[in-house]
Amino acid sequence: MPERLSLDEVSKEKGKRKFVTVVSDIDRGSLLEVINSHKSDEIIEVLQAQPQDIRENVKEVSVDMWGGFQKVIKEIFPNALIVIDRFHVMKLVNKALNKIRLLLDLKGLKNRYLLLKNGEDLTETEKQDLKELLNNSPCLSIAYELKEELRDIYETSTTVKMGRRRLQKWLVMARLMFGQTAKTLEKHIQAICHYFLNKTTSGVMEGINNKIKLIIRQSYGFKNFSLLREKLLACLFK
Secondary structure, three states: OOOEEEEEEEEOOOOOOOEEEEEEEOOOOEEEEEEOOOOHHHHHHHHOOOOHHHHHHOOEEEEOOOHHHHHHHHHHOOOOEEEEOHHHHHHHHHHHHHHHHHHOOOOOHHHHHHHHOOHHHOOHHHHHHHHHHHHOOHHHHHHHHHHHHHHHHHHHOOOHHHHHHHHHHHHHHHHHHHOHHHHHHHHOHHHHHOHHHHOOOOHHHHHHHHHHHHHHHHOOOOOOHHHHHHHHHHHHOO
């Protein structure tokens, strides 16, 4: 009777847009189901076969910002809160920050690394290099501080109300620097703020996804989806 789930997609073949949908139990770190589709209606059809009492027991489902997953949750897990995964939010903001870096012609892997690494994890030498980089571009400096401020909001907000209030304030400046990215986050703000209730993330799912990719690679592919599903569940169901 899982209470917290995560939904995500994984490519069946490296480099090809052929996805399966995977369902995991966050608390047990267990793969629960593999669905041969990434279309919301087909995912719903498969999950509706699960007993209603099990589906009604789910309290939270962590997902990315694809609208199809939210449709699935509302249809299949009527008592569950939709939680937009923190990792996907930061990934979107980091992508916008990196785009600003490239527009300013500050190329190079070192510059990218300094900007995207968590500020508190930088060495003293890296902090000095970052300071020199930001001193040359006030625009990039503001964008970097916004990224770090968002990370601090995630780390230090203790209630949904506090997290939402701080995030709304953050979005005022983020709209100017990050444009469409900020609009996307604003659209999903309620589900993003559900994170602050129990700090639920899809971190477990990311680990499972990496294992799935490894299994597929080591197996040199599968003859059909049924064999793929059986192999993954045999290895990753707890």
